Amino acid sequence: MRLQGLIFDVDGTLVDSNELHIEAWLEAFAHFGTRFAPDTVRQHIGKGGDLLVPDLLGARDMRRFGREVQSYRKRLFKEKYMPRVKPFPRIRETFETLRSQGIKLALASSSNPDEVEYYTRLLGVGELLEGSTSKHDAEYSKPSPEIFKAALERIGTDDARTMTVGDTPYDILASHRLALPIVAVLSGGFARAALAKAEFLFESAAAVADGLAEIDDYFLE
Numbered sequence: 460m461r462l463q464g465l466i467f468d469v470d471g472t473l474v475d476s477n478e479l480h481i482e483a484w485l486e487a488f489a490h491f492g493t494r495f496a497p498d499t500v501r502q503h504i505g506k507g508g509d510l511l512v513p514d515l516l517g518a519r520d521m522r523r524f525g526r527e528v529q530s531y532r533k534r535l536f537k538e539k540y541m542p543r544v545k546p547f548p549r550i551r552e553t554f555e556t557l558r559s560q561g562i563k564l565a566l567a568s569s570s571n572p573d574e575v576e577y578y579t580r581l582l583g584v585g586e587l588l589e590g591s592t593s594k595h596d597a598e599y600s601k602p603s604p605e606i607f608k609a610a611l612e613r614i615g616t617d618d619a620r621t622m623t624v625g626d627t628p629y630d631i632l633a634s635h636r637l638a639l640p641i642v643a644v645l646s647g648g649f650a651r652a653a654l655a656k657a658e659f660l661f662e663s664a665a666a667v668a669d670g671l672a673e674i675d676d677y678f679l680e
Contacts, residue, residue: 460466460560461678464589464638466607467665468625469504469568471647471665473550474578477504477541477626480646484511487532491524501648506626507569507600508532509590533571541574546582547646549665554587566591567623569600591612602632603666607639614664620678624664628653640677 469475484500495515503511508529513521516528554564564587568575572593579585590613597605607623614621623634626647631654634641643657644664654660656676661670 460562460623460671460675461620462662462671464560464565464614464622465557465622466565466567466610466614466623468623468627468630468665469566469575470570471576471626472624472630472644473566473582474544474545474546475646476544477501479543479636480504480536483532483536483540486528487528487535488515490531491520491528493520501581505601505625505629505647507594509600510602512651517664532556532585533563537571537573541577547632547663547665548579551583551587553668554584557671558587560671563589563614563616565589565614567606568592569594569597569606601627602629602636604633604636607633611639612639622658622677624667626654628656631657642670642674 467473480501481497481504485495485497503514512525512529516525539659551562557564566575566588570593572595575591575593579591585680592609594604596609597603599605618639621639623641624644625638625641627649628642631641631643640658642659642661643654644661646663651660659674661667
């Protein structure tokens with residue numbers, strides 16, 4: 460294989476969590492007396508709270524409760540929503556197939572470390588990984604490239620032979636800011652048009668193993 464490594468986003472890519480994140484943010488904002496339409500929040504899913512909150516709030520509300528709403532949502536998601544997250548089908552099988560082809564794997568998430576650990580156990584892929592990242596590995600979340608850069612250091616592969624996998628436009632931007640090609644997946648709920656700048660577009664992360672020959676051909680040049 461010319462492809463040496465794949466760096467996977469987690470939320471919306473490997474686990475079905477995006478709609479739960481939307482619900483949690485809506486509930487958290489409502490707790491502080493601010494309400495948004497679900498679609499307003501949905502377009503920002505894929506960013507960390509460090510970027511999502513100031514993108515949605517004005518200066519006055521940022522002073523009033525910008526930090527507090529992030530802390531509240533963190534507790535709310537962990538206690539109420541995270542137990543409802545389910546893995547997408549065939550992820551463990553997909554990772555085993557990729558490793559059998561000599562491809563190294565890493566997770567790149569800007570979620571809290573306990574969330575990343577929980578999802579790794581939920582997916583049952585811990586021993587198949589070279590490593591993973593969390594919000595502690597970057598000052599800013601996606602679309603900043605810091606999380607993918609940290610994952611690239613963990614995986615230890617040639618960046619010219621490494622690809623990312625994600626489900627949001629912010630994954631695409633973060634990956635391209637490092638000049639890493641990306642497989643975008645539709646499982647996170649974003650429209651095809653929003654993911655059009657990705658090098659590949661598949662229905663799900665499980666389809667990566669099915670399209671491995673096509674992906675590997677990308678590195679012919």
